[in-house]
Amino acid sequence: MKRRTVWAGFLVVLFAAACGSSAPPTAPSPVVVPPVDSSPTPPAPAPPPPPTLGITRILAFGDSMTEGTTSPTFTPFTLTAGRPESYPFKLRALLNSRYTAQSIDVYNAGSAGEDAGGSIARDRLTGAMSESKPQLLLLMEGANDLNKVPLDSTNVTLIVGAMEDMVRNATGRGVTVMLATIPPQRVGGKGSPRLVEKYNNELKVMAGKKGAILVDVNAMLPLSMIGQDGLHPTEAGYQKLAEIWQDAIKVRYETAPPSIARR
Numbered sequence: 140m141k142r143r144t145v146w147a148g149f150l151v152v153l154f155a156a157a158c159g160s161s162a163p164p165t166a167p168s169p170v171v172v173p174p175v176d177s178s179p180t181p182p183a184p185a186p187p188p189p190p191t192l193g194i195t196r197i198l199a200f201g202d203s204m205t206e207g208t209t210s211p212t213f214t215p216f217t218l219t220a221g222r223p224e225s226y227p228f229k230l231r232a233l234l235n236s237r238y239t240a241q242s243i244d245v246y247n248a249g250s251a252g253e254d255a256g257g258s259i260a261r262d263r264l265t266g267a268m269s270e271s272k273p274q275l276l277l278l279m280e281g282a283n284d285l286n287k288v289p290l291d292s293t294n295v296t297l298i299v300g301a302m303e304d305m306v307r308n309a310t311g312r313g314v315t316v317m318l319a320t321i322p323p324q325r326v327g328g329k330g331s332p333r334l335v336e337k338y339n340n341e342l343k344v345m346a347g348k349k350g351a352i353l354v355d356v357n358a359m360l361p362l363s364m365i366g367q368d369g370l371h372p373t374e375a376g377y378q379k380l381a382e383i384w385q386d387a388i389k390v391r392y393e394t395a396p397p398s399i400a401r402r
Contacts (some may be wrong), residue, residue: 199384318352
């Protein structure tokens, strides 16, 4: 009887195991969703404003090295920036690419073969200033005059005096003058390299006395940028000349953009 009872209990245990009487399954963990930020995205900071110049009208006056020399004869009815090869044309492009909030006008009043001395250059300058009404005059001339100095002379006083008259004419009209030394010249070319240093030195003295801003082109334009004729710059030389003028104008007239206020 006892043996039957044991077998009965054992069968009950087996039956319970076969029925899978186990604990209920564990519930899944809840998914955590981060809160949505409803605040607006701050706008990107505005780009800094471009620099500006204190002037917008510039007149370049001189001889063939102002006019440019590698294109057919250019005779506009009104003043323009001139030939693409000329430094005034290249200078205008440089200034307008930097001072994008302004429109900078550069007028080319160069005339190939002109002497600084005499009434022709003086009258031409007066007319060019009346037409363009510049705030700044870029003045570089005298190379043709040096060719007419006798070989037994080094006297450049009359040429410097003619340049002084031009400076006085412009400043008397309220126009600021940047006066350039003339570029270096190659021996055996069309110029008079023997007189260049003396002429430039006297120009420097005159500029200091008459209140012109000296731009020492001769010191900054290498002889390697003077072309085969020994006198005129190559097109790369004209580009360099435009960059020299741009740097001088930047130092004198550029106004830094206002700083952006902290948010």
